[in-house]
Amino acid sequence: MFTQIKTSIKNKEAVTVLTRKFGLGAENVIARIAIACSLQSGVKFSPLDIKDSGGKEYSKNVLFGNLYPVYASIMCKHYNIRMSDKDLPRYFKLHLDDGLEKIMQDLKDNPNLVGFDYLFDKIELGLNEIC
Secondary structure (H helix, E strand, C coil): CCCEEECCHHHHHHHHHHHHHHCCCCHHHHHHHHHHHHHHCCCCCCHHHCCCCCCCEEEHHHHHHHHHHHHHHHHHHHHCCCCCCCCHHHHHHHHHHHHHHHHHHHHHHCCCCCHHHHHHHHHHHHHHHHC
């Protein structure tokens, strides 16, 4: 079990920039979205792929709120692991950093992105893949 997750140093600024750009309120919102975007992309990491951990720090409760079991279940399904797997926190960190980098790249590619339009497009893309 874990209590804290930290982004990479590079992604500390990304959290602030994206939160401000998309008008999301608390910084944990973009972190949750980043994890979901990374998972939705289908990428899988090795637990050894960890980058530095010198960035924005989130406690488990702040990052997930009461939704931790949902996020953990999705992550476990993605990696075919158990909730007790020692690498589960590493996977969260990897997908958090990956998602932030993906969203920042989307913003660099299209600086006129509007937060809710971008998020609705991501949701629609995800729903189209399911249906």
